[in-house]
Amino acid sequence: MNDLIIEGIHKQKIFIPSVKFIASSGECSISGESFLEDTISFYEPLIKWLEIYCTKVKKTITLTINLSYFDTSSSKSILNLLYILKEYKEKGGEFAVNWYHETYDDDMAEDIENFQKDFGVEIKRIPL
Numbered sequence: 741m742n743d744l745i746i747e748g749i750h751k752q753k754i755f756i757p758s759v760k761f762i763a764s765s766g767e768c769s770i771s772g773e774s775f776l777e778d779t780i781s782f783y784e785p786l787i788k789w790l791e792i793y794c795t796k797v798k799k800t801i802t803l804t805i806n807l808s809y810f811d812t813s814s815s816k817s818i819l820n821l822l823y824i825l826k827e828y829k830e831k832g833g834e835f836a837v838n839w840y841h842e843t844y845d846d847d848m849a850e851d852i853e854n855f856q857k858d859f860g861v862e863i864k865r866i867p868l
Contacts, residue, residue, distance in 0.1 A: 741797055744789045748772040756782065757807060761789050766799045771806040774814035783817035790821060794828040801825065801833070806840040815851070822859045829861070836864065843867040 748758035
């Protein structure tokens with residue numbers, strides 16, 4: 741299985757997050773800002789990569805999120821990633837989610853809590 745690496749881009753009103761999904765270690769990270777024209781097309785390869793990893797590689801996954809901002813459509817795609825991890829756990833897989841956020845960002849802290857409650861997955865909040 742190949743790694744999935746996407747370099748983040750910031751141009752005009754488009755913010756593409758950096759992505760590093762490493763097959764050998766199960767270390768997956770999304771960082772920067774996520775405000776895209778076509779969110780579904782951007783996140784689709786991430787979702788497919790994670791689904792394949794969960795069915796074929798079956799090692800522990802660590803998802804690290806360090807987004808200073810994400811829009812509503814990005815939020816839905818992040819929920820899809822968390823849903824895949826929840827299903828993975830239900831089938832015996834192991835994962836951890838670490839989510840970095842600015843200490844003063846109450847909105848982000850609330851979003852993280854809502855993700856955790858909505859999906860029943862443990863998310864380790866790490867204030868910066």
